[in-house]
Amino acid sequence: MKRLLSATLLAGLLSGCMGSMPLPIGPLNRQLESLGANRDPSLSGRWLALISGKGGREQVVLVDLERQQPLPLPGLNRADAQPVSVSVDSAGERIALVRQLEGRTELVLYRRSLQSLQPIAMVPSGVPRQVQLQADGRQMAVQVSRAGLWQVDLVQIP
Amino acid sequence: MPAVALLLAGCGEGAWLNRRSAGPTGGFLEANRQDPALSGQGRFLASVVERSGRATLLLQEQPGGTVIRLRHFQGHQPHSSPSLSWTGRYVAALVQQGAQRVALIEDRATGALHRLPLPADRTAVRLSLAPDARRLAVQVAQRGQWRVQAFDLTGLLEPDLPGGMAVQGGGPGAPP
Numbered sequence: 001m002k003r004l005l006s007a008t009l010l011a012g013l014l015s016g017c018m019g020s021m022p023l024p025i026g027p028l029n030r031q032l033e034s035l036g037a038n039r040d041p042s043l044s045g046r047w048l049a050l051i052s053g054k055g056g057r058e059q060v061v062l063v064d065l066e067r068q069q070p071l072p073l074p075g076l077n078r079a080d081a082q083p084v085s086v087s088v089d090s091a092g093e094r095i096a097l098v099r100q101l102e103g104r105t106e107l108v109l110y111r112r113s114l115q116s117l118q119p120i121a122m123v124p125s126g127v128p129r130q131v132q133l134q135a136d137g138r139q140m141a142v143q144v145s146r147a148g149l150w151q152v153d154l155v156q157i158p
Numbered sequence: 159m160p161a162v163a164l165l166l167a168g169c170g171e172g173a174w175l176n177r178r179s180a181g182p183t184g185g186f187l188e189a190n191r192q193d194p195a196l197s198g199q200g201r202f203l204a205s206v207v208e209r210s211g212r213a214t215l216l217l218q219e220q221p222g223g224t225v226i227r228l229r230h231f232q233g234h235q236p237h238s239s240p241s242l243s244w245t246g247r248y249v250a251a252l253v254q255q256g257a258q259r260v261a262l263i264e265d266r267a268t269g270a271l272h273r274l275p276l277p278a279d280r281t282a283v284r285l286s287l288a289p290d291a292r293r294l295a296v297q298v299a300q301r302g303q304w305r306v307q308a309f310d311l312t313g314l315l316e317p318d319l320p321g322g323m324a325v326q327g328g329g330p331g332a333p334p
Contacts, residue, residue, distance in 0.1 A: 022274050022294060022309035029307050038306035041295035043288040048295060050306050065293070065308075090198070090289055106172070121172030134196035135244060135289035136320070141180070141194035141203060150190040152180035152205055154220070 031068050035061060040083075044135050045090035051083045060086050060097060062112075075115045085130040089137030094157065096131040096140050107131060107142060109157065120155060133157075178221070180205065191216075198244030198289040198320055202226070204251070206237055215240050215251050230264045230271040241287040243318035250287040250294065261285050261296055265315065272314055280305075291318045 028048075032038055036054035038061075048063040059077040061070050076095065077083075084098040084105065095110040107120040107128040122128055126144035133140045142153045180191065180203055192213075193206040203220050206213050213236035217226040226246075231237060234253035241250045250263045259282045261274035276282060280298040287294050294309045 022272075022311055022314055025293070025308045025310050032306050032308070037304045039297050039304040040284060041286045041297055041306045041308075043286045043293055043295045043308075045289070048306075048308065050295075109173075119172035120175060123177070130193065132195050134200045135198035136200075139196060139200045141196050141205075143192050143194055150192045152191045152194040152203070153177050154180055154196075154200075154203070155175050155177040157175065 028063075028065065028068050031063070035070070040086055042087040042132070044088050044133070045092060047088045047090070047092040049086045049088035049095060051086055058083055060095065062088060062092065062095065064092075073110070073112070075117055076110045085128075087131050087133040087140070089133045090135040091137060094133060094137045096133045098128045098131050098142075105129075109140075122153070126151070126153075180218075180220075180223075193239055195240045195242050196220075197242040197246035202242055202246035204240035204242050204249060206240065209235075213237055215249075217242075217246075217249060226266075228264055228266075229269055230262060234260075234262075239284045241285055242289075243287060243291045244289040244320050245318055247318045248287060248291050248315060250285055252282050252285060259283075261294065263287065263294070263311075263315070274309065289318070289320075291315045 035052045038050050038052045040051045042049040046065045048065055050061055051058050052061040060073060060083050062073055063070050082100040084100060087096045093112050097108050097110060099106060099108065105127050109118045109120055122144055124146060126146040128142050128144050130143040131140055138157055140155050140157065142155060144151050144153055189207045191205045191207050195204045201220060202217060204215060204217050207216050215231050215237040217228055218224060219226060228249060231251065231253060234255055236254055238252045247267050248263055248265055250261060252259050253262050261282055263272040274294065276298065280300045282296050283299055284297040285294060292312050294311055295306055297304055297306050
């Protein structure tokens with residue numbers, strides 16, 4: 001009983017002290033650890049998209065934060081493609097991805113409900129490097145290399 | 159050439175989608191612009207531009223490009239990996255504080271600054287703030303390996319939801 005009271009008191013003190021601190025999300029972080037090396041996180045709504053690698057091969061992973069489980073992304077990952085940058089919208093429906101494939105770098109938009117993958121042209125021509133979808137999924141910001149400069153394009157999504 | 163020229167996605171490979179350049183970089187025309195991040199409905203764009211040779215966070219209202227001054231980021235360059243909440247109330251980015259890369263979150267509504275402490279053996283590389291400001295994900299380098307760690311911000315920040323009021327200007331205490 002005494003031990004229980006002490007534990008309760010300690011928990012109360014900790015929550016009081018740490019109420020204003022960012023707290024690591026233990027179970028989720030352990031789940032992420034199990035995926036291997038991870039980079040390029042994108043949080044939106046109940047979703048976390050990231051690039052995860054194990055055994056020298058990287059792929060895009062979408063984690064449902066409520067269930068703390070990765071979801072299948074049929075048609076998105078390819079064994080011969082190298083993901084560079086990824087971003088997800090708050091509905092978890094659209095995933096924007098910069099990837100290297102067959103010697104070129106391309107931007108693609110994946111729609112999860114349709115399992116469809118749509119290449120997005122860079123105009124004027126340029127090499128995409130990084131992408132971020134705004135949370136409502138209606139626009140994305142793309143960092144593009146053109147004539148030796150980094151520029152940002154804002155691309156509307158119908 | 160108009161600063162915010164409308165461009166059409168052209169022929170070649172890939173879809174034709176309407177697009178435009180993010181426009182001038184607030185007095186840093188022709189500068190490199192990297193690490194773009196839009197607020198939830200696209201009203202604000204954060205990016206990193208070169209300013210006196212140092213990577214500096216730039217927050218602009220769209221589509222006009224009006225520069226929004228921030229209170230807490232100056233003097234902690236280089237900045238990288240900005241991230242915005244739904245209405246742009248919260249601005250998160252990595253900054254340099256002494257020898258450490260540190261994640262900062264500025265609340266433009268209250269002027270408050272929040273710092274994410276990381277263990278000394280981890281170097282922050284990238285971050286992503288959830289649009290509702292309930293979570294933060296940080297990519298760190300630790301012992302030569304990249305890891306992503308998620309943090310719960312619900313005890314720290316008020317949520318920022320799609321229907322919320324956008325904060326005008328730089329908020330309390332922002333430089334004029």
